[in-house]
Amino acid sequence: MCLAIPAQIVEIIDENSAKVALGSVTKEVTVTLIEEPQVGEYILIHAGFALNRIDPEEAQKTLELFDSIDLTEHLGKLA
Amino acid sequence: MKYVSEFRDKDRFNKLLQQIEQEADPSRDYHFMEFCGGHTHAIFRYGIAQRLPKHVEMVHGPGCPVCVMPSGRIDQAIALAHDPRVILCSYGDMLRVPGSGRNSLLKAKGEGADVRMVYSVMDALAIAEQNPEREVVFFAIGFETTTPPTALAIKTAQQRELKNFSVLCNHLLTPPAIRHILESPEVRELGTVSIDGFLGPSHVSTIIGCQPYQYFVEEYQKPVVVTGFEPVDLLQGILMLIRQHNQGIFEVENQYRRGVTELGNVKAQMLMAECFEMRTRFNWRGLGDIPYSALRIRSEFAEFDAELRFSLEEPVSREHKACQCGAILRGVKKPKDCKIFGKACTPETPVGPCMVSSEGACSAYYHFGPIEVQVVEK
Ligand code: SF4
Numbered sequence: 001m002c003l004a005i006p007a008q009i010v011e012i013i014d015e016n017s018a019k020v021a022l023g024s025v026t027k028e029v030t031v032t033l034i035e036e037p038q039v040g041e042y043i044l045i046h047a048g049f050a051l052n053r054i055d056p057e058e059a060q061k062t063l064e065l066f067d068s069i070d071l072t073e074h075l076g077k078l079a
Numbered sequence: 080m081k082y083v084s085e086f087r088d089k090d091r092f093n094k095l096l097q098q099i100e101q102e103a104d105p106s107r108d109y110h111f112m113e114f115c116g117g118h119t120h121a122i123f124r125y126g127i128a129q130r131l132p133k134h135v136e137m138v139h140g141p142g143c144p145v146c147v148m149p150s151g152r153i154d155q156a157i158a159l160a161h162d163p164r165v166i167l168c169s170y171g172d173m174l175r176v177p178g179s180g181r182n183s184l185l186k187a188k189g190e191g192a193d194v195r196m197v198y199s200v201m202d203a204l205a206i207a208e209q210n211p212e213r214e215v216v217f218f219a220i221g222f223e224t225t226t227p228p229t230a231l232a233i234k235t236a237q238q239r240e241l242k243n244f245s246v247l248c249n250h251l252l253t254p255p256a257i258r259h260i261l262e263s264p265e266v267r268e269l270g271t272v273s274i275d276g277f278l279g280p281s282h283v284s285t286i287i288g289c290q291p292y293q294y295f296v297e298e299y300q301k302p303v304v305v306t307g308f309e310p311v312d313l314l315q316g317i318l319m320l321i322r323q324h325n326q327g328i329f330e331v332e333n334q335y336r337r338g339v340t341e342l343g344n345v346k347a348q349m350l351m352a353e354c355f356e357m358r359t360r361f362n363w364r365g366l367g368d369i370p371y372s373a374l375r376i377r378s379e380f381a382e383f384d385a386e387l388r389f390s391l392e393e394p395v396s397r398e399h400k401a402c403q404c405g406a407i408l409r410g411v412k413k414p415k416d417c418k419i420f421g422k423a424c425t426p427e428t429p430v431g432p433c434m435v436s437s438e439g440a441c442s443a444y445y446h447f448g449p450i451e452v453q454v455v456e457k
Contacts, residue, residue, distance in 0.1 A: 001116065001143060001220075001222075001438060002116075002117055003117045003282060003308060004224065006080070008081070030201055030228070033227055033228075033231070033344060033347045034344070044282065047199050047200070047225055047228060051285045051344065051347070052285040052338055052343075054337050055336065058336035058337040059336075062312075062337060063085055065315075067091070
């Protein structure tokens with residue numbers, strides 16, 4: 001029920017609505033809840049509304065954190 | 080899809096599982112509650128519950144707005160739908176949920192009631208504009224993720240001077256429900272659940288931020304990690320809880336930084352505050368009365384309040400005697416403890432809401448649960 005999905009803004013229609021791309025489909029959503037949405041940005045969509053934008057830098061940092069986990073260190077200890 | 084596939088990556092997933100294996104101290108047990116039904120669903124769907132070390136247990140919480148909607152309020156919606164003046168609009172999730180007895184909105188529709196499934200509350204508004212001679216009622220449900228859209232629809236209806244649109248408001252707040260679980264005498268008396276930390280719902284937090292959970296770490300000394308819904312997010316959230324628990328610290332941490340900030344979406348919060356006020360109490364299905372845990376429409380927007388427009392009284396709920404959803408929502412029992420699980424109660428013939436909603440614990444167990452559960456299916 002509360003699951004939101006990421007989508008990219010492809011066109012701003014007016015101050016309240018935008019077209020977003022969800023994979024290969026495009027859809028019109030209400031963007032009134034976010035400040036100054038821009039084409040190209042990713043937003044989280046739930047029930048036809050953009051809840052918030054996705055921060056690309058933070059997403060990158062989260063991924064890097066996973067990738068920096070160094071298992072060899074632990075494996076070395078076991079050996 | 081960007082921001083999805085990277086967080087479903089198998090290598091990252093396996094690496095995190097190994098890391099959890101290494102860091103979870105075998106001399107202690109870890110019980111973490113995922114509040115949100117979306118997490119419950121994902122934990123089963125990606126086989127996380129089965130792949131975590133034995134001493135790391137996920138306890139399923141009550142965080143599915145469909146599961147906690149009291150049957151009396153569904154009865155209200157069904158009764159309204161049967162009023163020939165009314166077009167009742169609802170999110171699809173609610174259509175099959177049984178009210179008292181085995182009635183549902185879908186059944187009402189089969190009996191001729193004008194029930195329409197909408198994807199967005201804005202669709203309900205459009206239906207009202209297209210049908211000026213009818214009364215269009217939106218059955219509003221959900222936590223803080225769906226509340227700002229309802230607020231916006233009410234404001235828009237006021238601006239457009241729509242006379243035939245109203246909202247049956249059943250919006251709920253997550254922090255009071257988490258508090259209720261921690262204080263619940265059932266949980267304390269039964270002593271079967273000790274909760275060592277919470278995975279906080281991230282999409283709710285896109286709106287309310289991380290700040291509301293600060294109270295829990297201070298008051299109850301339980302760590303909270305606001306966590307995303309992809310499998311890699313979930314494992315990282317669990318790892319963060321394990322680390323806090325190991326070190327004996329309790330903080331609010333944010334795993335889902337890409338979508339959640341400390342303060343959340345302030346514009347959406349202001350809209351909510353403008354349209355809604357707290358109900359002094361609300362009866363949650365399975366959890367009972369929780370003070371200040373739900374919203375009603377402010378008097379400034381009274382003309383859009385379906386409860387006032389149709390003079391509805393506080394509903395009375397009757398639940399099926401065998402249904403154990405109450406204990407399941409508190410994390411005290413498991414779906415297999417219910418005598419009719421997989422027998423009289425299946426996703427095709429749901430008796431309780433935990434079986435209807437794909438985010439309910441019973442439905443998750445039924446579809447993805449352990450082998451013995453699947454044997455019951457046939
Ligand atoms: S199996 Fe059905 S009746 Fe039993 S607790 Fe779950 S939803 Fe309720």
